[in-house]
Amino acid sequence: MKKMKIVRLLVLSLLLCHPALAQSVKIIFDTDMDSDVDDVGALAMLHGFAKLREAEILAVTVSSLNPWSPGVVDVINTYYGRPDIPIGAVQRFGVYNKSKYARKICEDFKPDVKLGEDMPDATMLYRKILSSQPDTSVVVVTVGDLTNLSKLLDTEADQFSKLKGVDLVKKKVKDLVCMGGRYPADLDPSPWGNFKTDPRSTQHVATAWPTRIYFTGGGAFADSVPTGKIFFNEKYKHTPMAHAYKLFLEGWKRNWHHSADLIAVYVAVRGYLPYFRLEKGGYNHIFEDGTNVWRLAPDDERHYLVSEFAVGIDPKAIAEKFDSLMVIQNLP
Numbered sequence: 001m002k003k004m005k006i007v008r009l010l011v012l013s014l015l016l017c018h019p020a021l022a023q024s025v026k027i028i029f030d031t032d033m034d035s036d037v038d039d040v041g042a043l044a045m046l047h048g049f050a051k052l053r054e055a056e057i058l059a060v061t062v063s064s065l066n067p068w069s070p071g072v073v074d075v076i077n078t079y080y081g082r083p084d085i086p087i088g089a090v091q092r093f094g095v096y097n098k099s100k101y102a103r104k105i106c107e108d109f110k111p112d113v114k115l116g117e118d119m120p121d122a123t124m125l126y127r128k129i130l131s132s133q134p135d136t137s138v139v140v141v142t143v144g145d146l147t148n149l150s151k152l153l154d155t156e157a158d159q160f161s162k163l164k165g166v167d168l169v170k171k172k173v174k175d176l177v178c179m180g181g182r183y184p185a186d187l188d189p190s191p192w193g194n195f196k197t198d199p200r201s202t203q204h205v206a207t208a209w210p211t212r213i214y215f216t217g218g219g220a221f222a223d224s225v226p227t228g229k230i231f232f233n234e235k236y237k238h239t240p241m242a243h244a245y246k247l248f249l250e251g252w253k254r255n256w257h258h259s260a261d262l263i264a265v266y267v268a269v270r271g272y273l274p275y276f277r278l279e280k281g282g283y284n285h286i287f288e289d290g291t292n293v294w295r296l297a298p299d300d301e302r303h304y305l306v307s308e309f310a311v312g313i314d315p316k317a318i319a320e321k322f323d324s325l326m327v328i329q330n331l332p
Contacts, residue, residue: 024056025049025269026137028129030122031261032064032144032194033072034099037248040076041227041326042143042261044241047080048325049269057082059129061122062089063144068102070119071111075240078112088125088148089116095145095197101247109240122148123155130172131161141177141268143261145194149176150201153208170210178205179264181284181292182219183307193218193260196290203286209302214267215284215294216306222260224315229256230323241326262322263306272306275318279305 029046031039049055060077062069070089077085113119126148130138142149155165163171180194180202195202206213231242232255249257263276272278283300286292294305309315 024053025139026133027055027057027268028059028061028126028138028140029057029265030061030063030140030142030144030148031069031073032066032095032097032197033062033069034064034066034102035097036261037101037228037244037257038222038259038261039143040072040101040241040244041257041259041322042265043073043076044080044326045262045322046265046269047076047082048328049265050082051080051328055269057085058133058138059086059088059125061125061148062087062116062119063094063122063142063147065090065094065096065116066099066102067115067117068099068106070113070116071106072102072240072244074111074113075105075109079240083112086125086129087113087119088122089119090145090147090151091117091121091123094147097197100250101244104247105240105244108243123151124158124160126152127155127158127160127165127168130168133172135171136174138173139175139177139268140173141179141264143179143194143264145198146178146180146201146205147198149209150198150204153204166208166210173211175212175214175268176205176209177214177216177264177268179216179218179260181215181217183215183217183221183294183305195286195292199286199288199290202290202292203288206284206286206303212302212304213284214272214304214306216260216264216267218258218260221307221309222258222263224309225259225263225319225322226256226316227259227262227319227322227326229319230327236327256319259319259322266322267306273310275310275313276306277308277310279307 282296
């Protein structure tokens with residue numbers, strides 16, 4: 001009896017120290033899946049977390065009008081054994097970006113889904129999924145344009161919920177993790193990344209989103225974590241992820257890429273510890289052209305920033321961990 005009590009206490013301690021062991025984080029992944037390849041790595045890593053039972057992928061929404069982007073999502077989901085994850089795509093009034101890999105991946109790996117314009121509307125998929133989940137249980141992680149999220153906030157009551165979009169989000173979403181911008185912005189004041197493509201939606205989400213927003217960024221911070229090398233190993237070089245990285249990196253003369261989107265996924269599932277630091281004071285100010293700056297005042301209690309490494313952390317060690325998460329296949 002004494003031994004059993006000790007075992008129960010040890011299990012309880014593990015659950016308290018590692019919340020992911022107690023319950024999978026419910027994730028909706030919002031991606032453009034076109035102009036950059038770290039979206040591919042981020043979705044692959046999210047499937048690694050799902051394999052570890054740390055994450056439950058409720059849906060993937062595509063914020064790009066590139067017609068082959070949803071197909072890439074389906075190919076990746078199918079590769080990792082989850083072909084039935086719902087996929088939605090932005091309809092009309094979205095952003096179109098060219099892609100070095102999207103069409104080719106769809107031609108080579110034959111997704112089961114239709115082109116983007118024939119996919120379920122991402123906004124309606126958000127409403128359907130959120131309305132079916134427990135209150136404050138869903139973490140939304142966006143690594144693309146913020147178009148879908150802006151549209152969601154403006155939705156009216158429908159067959160899925162009597163609540164308007166902003167109220168539905170407030171009721172069902174726990175946190176938003178948003179990859180975009182560079183910090184500190186004065187090192188690169190030009191419009192960059194996901195904020196510049198649809199700046200009006202970015203401004204809208206930054207000011208009107210009713211839950212906590214954890215902002216993560218790119219630039220030197222993300223470049224310090226070089227991922228994707230794993231897909232150039234012989235064992236993985238025939239996977240769709242390897243094909244995407246190879247197509248994207250042609251001409252770059254390297255076999256790695258930055259981890260901006262992967263960092264956001266990590267924060268969404270495991271939080272910022274032990275690799276990163278959290279800044280709580282201030283707010284993320286978005287200008288009309290998509291540039292941004294983190295201002296120290298006034299303080300917005302919804303805005304948090306993850307853009308620096310914790311003391312003593314080697315970014316290369318983070319890269320190795322991220323690469324390993326992307327290729328977890330053999331766990332029961």
